[in-house]
Amino acid sequence: MSGPRSGSHAGGAIGYIQTVTGPIAPETLGMTYMHEHLLCDQRRCRADGLRRPGGEDTLMVLDDLDVAVREMREIKQLGAEALVEVTMQAWGRDVARLRHISERSGVKIVATSGFYVEHCHPADVSERTVDELSDDLVREIVDGVETTGVRTGLLKSAISRPVVEGPEEKCARAVARAHLATGATITTHTSGSSRFEIRGGNIGMLLLDVLESEGVDPSRVIIGHVDENADIRNLERLCRRGAYVQFDVIGKHHWMLDQTRADLIAELVRKGYVAHLLLSTDRARKSELKSYGGPGYAYLVTHFVPMLHEAGLSEEIIREVTVTNPRRALTLRAPAGG
Amino acid sequence: MRVRVPFKNLTGPVPPARLSDGGAGLLIVDSHRFTLSPDTGYGRMARERGIFRELSEYYEQLDHVLPNLRRLLAGCRQGGLPVLFTRLVGNPENPRGVAAQAKVTGFWAPELSPDSNFLPDLAPQRGETVLDKTAVSAFAGRDLHDRLSDLGVRHLLVAGVLANGAVELTARAAADLGYNVVVVADACAAETWALHSFVMTTVVGGLIRVRTVEAVLEMVNGRRS
Numbered sequence: 001m002s003g004p005r006s007g008s009h010a011g012g013a014i015g016y017i018q019t020v021t022g023p024i025a026p027e028t029l030g031m032t033y034m035h036e037h038l039l040c041d042q043r044r045c046r047a048d049g050l051r052r053p054g055g056e057d058t059l060m061v062l063d064d065l066d067v068a069v070r071e072m073r074e075i076k077q078l079g080a081e082a083l084v085e086v087t088m089q090a091w092g093r094d095v096a097r098l099r100h101i102s103e104r105s106g107v108k109i110v111a112t113s114g115f116y117v118e119h120c121h122p123a124d125v126s127e128r129t130v131d132e133l134s135d136d137l138v139r140e141i142v143d144g145v146e147t148t149g150v151r152t153g154l155l156k157s158a159i160s161r162p163v164v165e166g167p168e169e170k171c172a173r174a175v176a177r178a179h180l181a182t183g184a185t186i187t188t189h190t191s192g193s194s195r196f197e198i199r200g201g202n203i204g205m206l207l208l209d210v211l212e213s214e215g216v217d218p219s220r221v222i223i224g225h226v227d228e229n230a231d232i233r234n235l236e237r238l239c240r241r242g243a244y245v246q247f248d249v250i251g252k253h254h255w256m257l258d259q260t261r262a263d264l265i266a267e268l269v270r271k272g273y274v275a276h277l278l279l280s281t282d283r284a285r286k287s288e289l290k291s292y293g294g295p296g297y298a299y300l301v302t303h304f305v306p307m308l309h310e311a312g313l314s315e316e317i318i319r320e321v322t323v324t325n326p327r328r329a330l331t332l333r334a335p336a337g338g
Numbered sequence: 339m340r341v342r343v344p345f346k347n348l349t350g351p352v353p354p355a356r357l358s359d360g361g362a363g364l365l366i367v368d369s370h371r372f373t374l375s376p377d378t379g380y381g382r383m384a385r386e387r388g389i390f391r392e393l394s395e396y397y398e399q400l401d402h403v404l405p406n407l408r409r410l411l412a413g414c415r416q417g418g419l420p421v422l423f424t425r426l427v428g429n430p431e432n433p434r435g436v437a438a439q440a441k442v443t444g445f446w447a448p449e450l451s452p453d454s455n456f457l458p459d460l461a462p463q464r465g466e467t468v469l470d471k472t473a474v475s476a477f478a479g480r481d482l483h484d485r486l487s488d489l490g491v492r493h494l495l496v497a498g499v500l501a502n503g504a505v506e507l508t509a510r511a512a513a514d515l516g517y518n519v520v521v522v523a524d525a526c527a528a529e530t531w532a533l534h535s536f537v538m539t540t541v542v543g544g545l546i547r548v549r550t551v552e553a554v555l556e557m558v559n560g561r562r563s
Binding site for chain 1: 387388389390392394
């Protein structure tokens with residue numbers, strides 16, 4: 001599917017949002033989940049610790065197309081219009097099936113190019129140069145993934161340690177260069193591996209340094225997983241640098257209570273950072289889906305949005321966070337100076 | 339939370355501790371303003387980070403634990419047990435006055451600061467021992483072991499905070515040193531209810547048992563072993 005282009009930029013549909021069914025005008029996007037999985041298979045990754053034999057129900061595995069369609073239809077009925085799918089190619093991204101889910105459910109889906117954490121990198125990362133890795137990402141955004149004709153609309157960089165180094169840094173630089181070539185925003189996984197290894201629990205600041213050193217404007221970067229361990233002072237610093245801060249593990253109380261998330265979001269809004277906020281639930285395990293007895297993607301609308309209301313946020317503010325900010329974040333733009 | 343502890347099936351039973359026969363002492367771990375008052379210490383740190391609500395289960399437990407601690411303290415004093423207190427207090431002026439790990443966590447109060455003070459109704463009385471520490475285990479130095487030996491303590495009652503930190507580590511260290519240990523479950527608070535339950539389930543074994551305040555006071559009075 002050929003999308004509109006503008007100028008001499010090498011990117012895809014500049015000024016548009018690139019979904020798996022083609023480019024759309026940003027104003028048609030609607031309420032958007034910014035960091036989700038519909039189809040993924042962590043079993044394809046190398047083990048990153050002690051993995052219990054037969055304990056695959058704890059792994060991130062989603063493999064049922066009908067379940068995905070059903071859960072997407074539900075969020076559509078609840079008023080959501082779009083979803084960003086952040087599974088990477090090395091652990092089960094399937095853009096053709098994502099297009100199928102989108103067509104059957106009516107939910108617009110943006111697919112992603114880039115890299116998850118090191119143990120889920122493609123096997124050949126170590127052998128290839130940063131520019132070679134970047135070229136592949138650019139190709140997926142401009143020409144589409146392999147022979148599917150489906151283009152991705154977002155880039156992803158992931159860091160699993162308290163430092164940005166080695167293959168993960170290499171991939172971060174490849175993502176940065178692909179951003180400069182395409183104008184696709186960069187979303188990030190910034191767990192920093194485990195609790196408290198980074199003060200405030202998020203490595204976004206350090207990753208932002210690396211991306212910035214490649215020429216990326218921080219306002220084109222989404223720092224994800226900020227609600228795994230949060231310190232509002234660090235969130236403010238990220239906002240002041242221009243980045244989005246994404247509360248995207250909503251409903252996962254082992255990281256943080258949702259009431260705390262609502263407190264933090266309300267405080268960031270009060271401090272003037274509403275334009276930096278994005279939301280999602282990061283569903284990736286069957287146990288997290290409604291179809292298997294979990295809270296489902298719907299939880300964001302049915303449970304968390306009411307908490308934001310209780311925290312004092314108006315309908316208008318919530319719309320800005322769930323509609324306006326995703327629209328701005330997902331629109332392909334010529335990078336600064338590009 | 340249901341936790342399986344299969345190794346408990348491999349060991350001999352925890353031996354009885356006859357607290358009324360003498361040799362018992364009470365150790366109240368890290369229970370002072372820094373850890374107990376929501377307006378300072380942990381509570382202040384959480385507020386600065388905008389996440390005070392994350393500590394709600396801890397302070398909720400303290401609502402139950404503080405009256406129990408007072409009752410335990412009063413009962414042990416009445417029974418003539420020596421009482422010892424530890425505090426998370428260090429001297430920042432002394433290069434070795436704060437444990438390396440505490441410098442990372444920030445879980446300590448400076449000497450003479452308001453946060454170092456005890457709550458009035460949980461404060462030591464004349465003659466009772468206060469040991470300042472910034473390590474997690476109360477046995478990280480030799481002071482506590484020496485003091486307990488001087489007092490002739492063989493059975494150690496342990497209560498205070500954090501159940502899933504200093505209380506557990508201190509109980510395990512005490513058992514390693516040969517003390518008969520009683521962790522007083524309802525006079526301890528953990529980060530969460532689930533962690534409290536986890537610790538009280540898993541810490542039992544060898545020389546460590548877990549009892550309630552009521553049961554401990556009955557043990558002190560010789561009404562049960």
